[in-house]
Amino acid sequence: MFYEQKIKLNNMINKIKDKNTLIEIFKVVSIDIYNNGEPKYTYNNNGIYFDLNILSNTTLYAIENIVNNTIYSVESESIKYTLYSQDENDYNVTKLSNKEKNLIATQKDKL
16 A cells, blocks of 8 residues: 555544444454564553554555445434524524623613
8 A cells, every 4th residue: 555545544544533443443453563472552541553554455455444434424424403593494593602692681681
């Protein structure tokens, strides 16, 4: 796999938030990241880190398939939205700041 493809794959992996998908990727790469019984990765509270350059092309393409399937399934989910207005037909909705809300409340109290 070319260097540019590895960069693209790395960026796609970084966008994944699903923990199960990341565990699946780690299981695929675990064969290549162990060298003579010694792991070639580091980990901390933020995650597990390994070098894509030590992985075989077969492993890289397997990761790419996992990532592509994950991205496809996320894009196919329906989009949920929240209305900030009481009137559902009001499409020109803006969210008010706390200062604006307080100003409106004080004006209503004066009336």
